[in-house]
Each structure stands twice: as structure tokens, then as C-alpha cells.
Amino acid sequence: MGTSGVRSTGLDTARPAARAGRRPWRVAAAAVAAGVVLLSAGCSGDKSPSWQNGSQGSGGNAQSPSPTPTQSTVAVTTPAPDAKDVVAITDIKYDSEDPENTSVEVKDADGDAVKGELDKDAKVFRPAKALNYGTTYTVTVTGTATEGKSGTSTASFTTMAKPSKQVRVSSFLGDGQVVGVGMPLIVRFGRSVPEKYRGDVEKRMTVNATPQQEGTWHWISPTEIHYRPKTYWKPYSKVSYQVKLAGVPMGNDWYGRSDLGVDLKIGRSFVMTVENKTKRMTVRQDGKVINTIPVSLGKPSTPSSSGTMVVMEKKEHTVFDTIAELGPEEGYRTKIDFAQRITWSGQFIHAAKWSEGVQGRTNVSHGCINVSEKMGKWLFDRTMMGDPVTVSGTGSKLKNGNGWTDWNMSWDQYKQGSALS
Template structure:
């Protein structure tokens, strides 16, 4: 059975591109070449590349991770089928990586099982060769890395929604390339992107150079179940989802004017007065993303601020934008200050009517850019993927970036910021109001 499919776009694969041949004007036949003052004969047609074919794992390999792939190396031909069968079980489905270096099972293999892989390759002349290898998987590890995926099946998100993966504990830097190879993202229509790792390895964000196109189908598979993540740990499980990107809604807040401007398809729809964080608890400047929405919630800051500064307050129309406790929300107690002065603990305060209206217009994944405050947004304090220029973002990849994603000027990119569902989730912190 032909098991070679290419349904997945690998999140990051190293593309090797041969230099293009130079062509110029000339006669239909090859011009003579001159060597040492004499006319040299035309070069003979180079011989075809020898057909060579190898697979991995090596025969009878034992205690392999359940994320094991079937490696393929072919010159002078191509792989035409891969079949993987569990001993005493059925056939395992999977697909080839886009670069043809390996075949990836669609889900983790089973622990303490024996598998047989059969790979067929065909030479340029049409000759077939078959290779077989048998290997065994390891037992279940008791040391795991918890993972979380902030993307859920069937949901609709905003144009700035990154694919967000969390790790607890964080992935050591030396292991990130190995982990990143197992994080797959595809988009329809195609909008290639790459991953960025937060410094402590606790989060990785995937995005394209520009905001997603409205209507995009976004599919992710974080294939880390049983995959080595460093320090003797293995990923807890595979996670995946397919979601849709909705209409383009963006927000901008200017501390100088203390106004929030809401745009649809880059056209101004409404401006609303706001009150931001007071000097002792300033709001963060930078590009953030709506992470969560709650029509009704409670802010309880006693544990964070203590009995003298803490408070417990019912809040309406709250939209989280940082892990540190910054929200857009209704604050009827500060209406007299909105548009005039900053009195909050870091949040974007709106009137009840404006907060309710804005809440009805936005989605998780919509971007909000705040500028002109006393504090810059910290990397990883929320979904900060868009708080970086593309040049800065690609430097956070653990794998080389393909040539078509190399930094270059692109029209229509979001303006650079001022500073360069899954489990487990960070413990929510509410320090604002």
C-alpha cells in the first residue's frame, strides 16, 4: 500500500535550494570553449546520479521513543511507499515530511511494542528497491513535560492569533530544535510562518510575517506525545486542532490622547475614551492579543497586593491581554477620568456601554496595540508574538529559517511595536482594575 502523503506542512524544515543556472543570449547549439588557446570539445552529458537508498531506525533497535519516525535517504530516485505495521496489530497511518527526510506516524506509537517498516524507493530509471527494518519502543516514562495548545477545534479567532504552545517545565535550549521539528502547522490558503521561543522555553509562538488572512483555516499538530523534551523528560501527549480566522478587527490605544480606536478591515469604526494604569502601576506598551473573554468575572488582588492595597471587585466585559493581569474591561467608577487621566492598576478602563459594545465586536486573537506608557511589554507576558518585528521574530526559531521566510521588507506588515486550549496554563494573575 502506498503510504506516502504530504498533507502536513512542517513548521520548520531546512530548505536547500540549488543556485539557478545562468542563461544568456546565443546560438541554438553550445558555443565552443577555449582551453590554453585551443578549442575544447563540448562537455559530455554527465552520468546519472547513482541510485542509493537507506532507511532508519537500524534493524532490531530497542527502547525507541513512541515518536519514532521512519527515516529515508535516497539519491537518484524517490521513496514511493512506506508501510509501518505493529507486531500483532494493524497498519499505522502516516505521511512524509515535505523535505522527504522521514515518514511521520499520524499519532504516537504504543509503548513496549515491536514494529516493522517496509520502504519502497524507485530509481530514476524505474527500478524498485525495497528495504525493511524492525524496531521496538520503550516503556512509558514517568518523567514528563506538560504541554498546552491554545487552539481549539471549530473555534473562530482573530487575525493575530498565534499558535501558542506551553511547556512545563520549559524546554532546555539545546532540545528546542528537536522539539520544534515535531510541531506542525498548515494553513489554507498557504501562509508560511515559523516558531519563536520565549527565552525560558516555557512558550513557543507560531505566526506568519503578516496577520492571517480572514477566512484562513489554521491546523496545528503538536506531536510531542512520548517525544524527548530534555533532561530525561518526554512530552505528555499529542495535541491538535483546526480553527478558522475571522474578520479583521484591530485596536489601538494612545496614552497621549487616552483614546481607544477600533478598526474593522483597517477602517476606523469607533473611538472611546479610556483610563490606563496610573504611574505606580502603568499599562504595558506594545502589541498584545486578546487571550480570553469573560462577560462577568471577579478581580481578587488580596493575595497579590496584600490587605492594604488589595481589593475584590465584580468586573463586566473583561478581555485579558497579558498574563500579568492587564485587561480591557468596564470600569464605571473611572468614567470621569476616562479620556482625562490614568487611574487604573494597569488595565484599559472603559465605560460600561463602551466596554459592552467592544466586547460584542472582538474575538480571542484580535490584536491591541498600546503606546506611550511608562512600561514596555515584557516578552512572554501574554501572547507577545506580534510585539516583535519579523526580523526579531525569526531569530527566536530553534531551526534555520527557509530562504522564503528570511527577513525582508514586506508591505502591509503590522507596524513594529515599541519594544523589541490546553493544559497546563499559567496561573492567572489579576493585579489591575
């Protein structure tokens, strides 16, 4: 018999197989399989055979496999989809099975892309500035697709309405300004910042220096924060600081009003050191001694403060009037030349003609550093705001906060003033 016997019936092939000593059920199974192939090949019309749709025949109980649900390898996690009243400085967080090959795009209602920084390690997109108030944004996260999973996820959210209570943020330093190596960066707030919000505020304040220098912020008070490097600024550095507080929560429904940025320069190193023992001021410029000046410090009843201060203000000609503060017997009203303020309590470096005869020998001032008229002008012509002066040996310690006393603390003490320490 030829192969035509297989096509006609499986029984004809079973008999000779049995006579050959083979197991009949194996041959019968082969015949059934062959029949299936022939049946499948012979049904190419529009109708499916009954065994495929489960309506008839021996395959009537079979079910076609359900399609695998399409999932995503990426997902937007924060803000939640369709979230409302989202704070304007929100970070956009996402999940991804392949962060390195994942991108994030944020667009406003007009389709304009939001600029920002993508941190793939933290899986966070941080907008470069606060988002617009009362605006709907769409986030699209695109990653790699895997079998049965999509590589794209999209979600939308809407920011909060513009708050009625906003905190003013300011800094009196300006772009292009040149300051001394002891100049702290100073930012002031129009309202006290509660302690629990200071860390978030501080995170939005960045400082960049060229060359790079280690530094930190330090809260002077609830309304003022300073920044200084570990040691004096390196001479001729370029320093910029960005304060991005628009929309940042500051407690009790108050939010930052705006951002600000300042680019300034550090000048030459000009450092003044005063010793009560010798009653001399040593002046160093870029590390080299350029002058030694006789001084008269505060008399015993009104001693000068020992500590490190910086020049905060300069007035070539002014009037010291302490009558209202000290009374007519102790107070005085005197014209002063070449005054340089170093404390809020009224201590200055200034020229004093009346004490020139004892400068270098006796302390007679009300707490100021007296120098001659000639040396007062010499100093005034060379100093700038932020130049440091250190006084030692007077027996009266400088109180922190009485001036820009950032350098009157050790580095470890200063770091403790950071909300992020």
C-alpha cells in the first residue's frame, strides 16, 4: 500500500503496524494528527472550523487565550493623575524599569515644553522655575518597551491658584559688585520663616563659585540667612547665587513671591589685624604686609570688641551723635572723617585727630578703632565692603549678630546654623 492508504483511513495503517509488533495506540495517534493537518489545510474559507470556535466537535470546550493586558514599563507617580491644587514648585516623580533610557517631557496647555533638570538616579524631573499658577500640565514619560508592555505613560495635573499671601525675598548685593574676601552672601525675607520650612527654603538656594569653594548657609534669624565659605573667599573669585523661592511654601499659607539671582566678584585679599597689646593694626594685601598703623582702642569703660568683623558701610564724612542714646553727660555729637562701620552697636574704624598723640600707646575711644587722619584716608581709599578686621586682647568679646559676624564662629559652629546640617 502507498501513502494513499493514509489519506483514506487510519485503520488500514493500523493493521500492518500491529503485525509488525508495534503498539497500535501510537500509530492511531499519528493518524489522528495527520487528519488534523489535512482538515486544517483544507479549510481556507471565510468560516472557521467548528473546533476553533468551540461550538462543535471534540474541541467544543476549548477557549482561545485572552490577550495579555498592555502595561507600561514607566509611570508618573507624583503628582497623582488629574491632581488639583498642586504647589507651583512641585517635583515630578516617576517609576521606570530602565531609568537610564527614560525621558520626561512636561508641557503646558499651549503645548510649550517646561525647562528643567532630569535626575535619572532619583527618578525626578525638577522644573527650572515655579510652574504657572492655575495651569494644567501634561507629563509624558517615555522608556523602553518590553514584551507585553508599553514604554510610554502620560498624566496631567493642575497647579494651585495664585496665593494671596506672598513673602518678599531680597538681597542688597547687585550684579557686577566687587566685595572683600570676608563678605557673606545675605538674603532677607519679608516675614519670619518657621523652622519646619527652612530646610525646603534652603534647598532652593544655590551658590556657585569659580574656583570652587566649600561653603554653607547659616540662619542668622527667622528673617535672614547668610552664606560663607569654609575660609575667606579666594581672591578674584567669581560668585553667583540663585534663590528660587517663587511658589515655595513658607508656612501658614504664605509662599515665596519671586526668584532672584546675583553675579558678583571677589576683590583682592585685604585683611586687617589689630592687637590691643601692641596697639597696632597690621594690613595685609594678598598675603603681604603693606602697612602697620598705630591705633587707639576703647578705654576701659567702653572697650572695643575682640573678634572678627567685616567692613559693612563706608562714609567719608559723617556725624556721630550719641546724645539720645547715652544722655547729655556721656553722649557726644562729633564730626568724623573716613568712617567704616564694623558693628551694629556703633564701632567703626575712623580718623580721630584728637587722639593722634596717644595712638599706639593708650586706649581712649568709645569702642572704635582710632587712626590718624592720614592713615584714615589711606585705609578708606583701599578698603571695600566685606574686608575683614580681627581685633584681639581687649577683654570684651564680640557678640555674634553684632554686625556681620559670620567669621567670628568656627566652621563647625557655622555649619550648625544650616537647617540641613
